[in-house]
Amino acid sequence: MASVSFENLAPQVSRQICKELQQLISDPPEGIKVILNEEDISDIQAIIDGPAGTPYASGHFRVKLVLGKDFPSGPPKGFFLTKIFHPNVSQQGEICVNTLKKDWKPDLGIKHIFLTIKCLLIVPNAESALNEEAGKLLLEHYEDYFQRAKMMTEIHAKVSQNQSNADAHLNEDNSPTEGPTASKKAATDRTVLADKKKPVVKDKKRTLKRL
Structure with missing residues (x-):
């Protein structure tokens, strides 16, 4: 899951990404906090808060974007580093969303990608499921899906009381x-x-x- 170094990207692309990251840090979208790795600026990660009204509410999910050498012509890959039970996230954490596949456009920025991932927590897409069990439960037994996803959130995505206080x-x-x-x-x-x-x-x- 190693990300490509910025040295392999065109200089103008590297500058644009740095500019975007600076903007995201100074003016973060609601519920999204970018984590900057000062030793490797190409290590793009963020903490996404689980949206209210979903089984992911009150959870804090760390996600990572991996840029390919052809970025931005080709889409980055997205991964959940925090374990999550979701139809569009594989057990290895890989994210399946059209924005990062067939609907990708080179002018879509880092902010748009993180917002898309957050929206995926609100509206899962069972038709492009990477986790077949989660996709089947979502369609056939929503309450079971909700409880399973909520349990995973409680176990893996909640900040401990000791840490938060x-x-x-x-x-x-x-x-x-x-x-x-x-x-x-x-x-x-x-x-x-x-x-x-x-x-x-x-x-x-x-x-x-x-x-």
């Missing part, structure tokens, strides 16, 4: 819980967290601009 519990263990010292430490912790977060975006943008 990590910031909230910074001061709970081995630290003062009240008084001036605790207040001062809490303020310090918030400053440290803010300082840790700020350089990340700057570094990402700086990395993109270098390419």
